[in-house]
Amino acid sequence: METKIVLSELEMPQAWYNIAADLPEPPPPVLHPETGQPLGPADLAPLFPMALIMQLVSPERYIPIPEPVFDIYRLWRPTPLYRAHRLEKVLDTPAKIYYKYEGTSPAGSHKPNTAIAQAYYCQQEGVKRITTETGAGQWGSALSLACNYFGLECKVYMVKVSYHQKPYRRSLMEIWGAQVVASPSEDTNAGRAALKANPNALGSLGLAISEAVEDCVQREDTKYLLGSVLDFVLLHQTIIGQEAMTQMSKTADFPDVVIGCVGGGSNFAGLIFPFLGEKLRGGRSARFVAVEPEACPSMTRGIYAFDYGDTAGMAPIAKMHTLGHTFEPPGIHAGGLRYHGMAPLVSHLYNLGLIEATAVHQTKVFESALTFARSEGIVPAPESAHAIAAAIDEANKAKESGEARTILFNLSGHGHFDLGAYDAYLRGQLEDYAYPEDKVKEALTHLPKV
Numbered sequence: 210m211e212t213k214i215v216l217s218e219l220e221m222p223q224a225w226y227n228i229a230a231d232l233p234e235p236p237p238p239v240l241h242p243e244t245g246q247p248l249g250p251a252d253l254a255p256l257f258p259m260a261l262i263m264q265l266v267s268p269e270r271y272i273p274i275p276e277p278v279f280d281i282y283r284l285w286r287p288t289p290l291y292r293a294h295r296l297e298k299v300l301d302t303p304a305k306i307y308y309k310y311e312g313t314s315p316a317g318s319h320k321p322n323t324a325i326a327q328a329y330y331c332q333q334e335g336v337k338r339i340t341t342e343t344g345a346g347q348w349g350s351a352l353s354l355a356c357n358y359f360g361l362e363c364k365v366y367m368v369k370v371s372y373h374q375k376p377y378r379r380s381l382m383e384i385w386g387a388q389v390v391a392s393p394s395e396d397t398n399a400g401r402a403a404l405k406a407n408p409n410a411l412g413s414l415g416l417a418i419s420e421a422v423e424d425c426v427q428r429e430d431t432k433y434l435l436g437s438v439l440d441f442v443l444l445h446q447t448i449i450g451q452e453a454m455t456q457m458s459k460t461a462d463f464p465d466v467v468i469g470c471v472g473g474g475s476n477f478a479g480l481i482f483p484f485l486g487e488k489l490r491g492g493r494s495a496r497f498v499a500v501e502p503e504a505c506p507s508m509t510r511g512i513y514a515f516d517y518g519d520t521a522g523m524a525p526i527a528k529m530h531t532l533g534h535t536f537e538p539p540g541i542h543a544g545g546l547r548y549h550g551m552a553p554l555v556s557h558l559y560n561l562g563l564i565e566a567t568a569v570h571q572t573k574v575f576e577s578a579l580t581f582a583r584s585e586g587i588v589p590a591p592e593s594a595h596a597i598a599a600a601i602d603e604a605n606k607a608k609e610s611g612e613a614r615t616i617l618f619n620l621s622g623h624g625h626f627d628l629g630a631y632d633a634y635l636r637g638q639l640e641d642y643a644y645p646e647d648k649v650k651e652a653l654t655h656l657p658k659v
């Protein structure tokens with residue numbers, strides 16, 4: 210009975226997969242936050258290294274992974290793909306459940322896949338210092354790790370609610386040499402304005418992005434890096450799906466449904482894009498399901514509109530599924546999923562009807578996480594547990610209908626830094642947040658006019 214499907218280093222993909230080459234139609238343009246005109250490479254140059262900007266506009270289906278990046282990937286990649294025999298048994302389902310596990314990286318999630326690449330390109334272009342934001346602390350730790358490998362300074366604006374919920378994520382970033390401040394902070398205009406408006410603000414990813422961008426554009430030696438949402442981030446994550454395809458080919462199965470949780474959309478895209486690409490090229494077909502929190506449901510309840518990527522309106526404007534850039538999501542424990550928008554590429558695919566979306570309440574997420582931890586052993590990140598909840602739903606549907614089906618989901622990270630949240634759940638202190646309809650309605654009145 211095979212449980213763990215491993216690859217050798219020689220079977221690791223040598224290139225990232227660029228879904229732009231296979232899209233039935235290109236996504237809408239990204240616009241300048243001040244002029245409202247389509248962005249060109251020169252507009253992005255103050256923020257990102259040129260190599261990443263060029264990846265945003267590349268038409269090539271495959272983009273080679275630079276050797277120094279590949280060398281670091283090899284420290285924990287290829288990551289394992291598991292058949293969840295024990296979970297299947299507990300669920301008493303005829304479905305076959307597979308999961309790709311990204312928690313084996315030093316930072317404990319998929320995020321180093323892009324952090325390593327982004328830090329490498331910065332170092333190549335002579336950058337000395339990086340600013341960024343982090344929600345749950347996963348991206349901040351991944352980037353701290355990456356900056357440490359490449360000798361870059363790193364300043365992280367960490368959403369305040371997570372800063373207090375997850376002090377050990379901060380420790381981890383500091384171990385790798387980064388400087389961490391709670392956002393909203395006193396270090397930027399955006400942060401000071403937010404504190405003035407509400408001294409008890411919990412912060413949000415959107416606001417932390419505003420702070421990190423403001424800090425970056427004030428210094429010549431600094432670039433701003435982002436751990437999700439952008440096309441090049443999704444691109445770097447496709448190593449996950451490419452490995453998973455090779456691993457699935459070593460079994461007798463092919464997934465009927467591929468599932469990932471979505472905050473900004475990168476681990477979902479990383480897993481599904483290579484499978485979706487095959488489907489778009491006329492090959493084997495699967496369903497694709499994005500899973501988001503009921504408290505921050507940008508795909509299932511948001512609208513598809515042009516909106517700012519950040520709260521202060523300094524970041525580029527993109528067409529995406531959004532709850533409004535001023536929306537401050539409730540302080541759910543899956544901090545990595547508290548983002549008002551969605552990756553423009555994922556939004557585009559959703560709009561074209563090529564992928565599905567569903568939303569789950571946080572107590573159901575933790576119930577699923579425990580079912581998983583008590584069968585498979587791995588303690589999942591609360592973010593990843595959204596994907597588990599949807600996978601369990603699919604397995605239960607298979608049981609009801611008596612139909613066999615093969616399910617593949619992304620276990621994007623482990624939950625070793627989320628034990629506070631697990632504690633709250635085990636003590637019955639975790640609440641569900643109703644979908645904050647009025648707050649979203651209000652936030653949607655502030656969309657940019659384009």
Ligand SMILES: *Cc1c(COP(=O)(O)O)cnc(C)c1O
Nearest residue numbers: 347437472473474475476545622
């Ligand atoms: C950050 C994070 C997410 C959400 O981000 P995406 O870009 O949507 O993948 C999901 N899972 C884990 C473990 C994370 O760290």
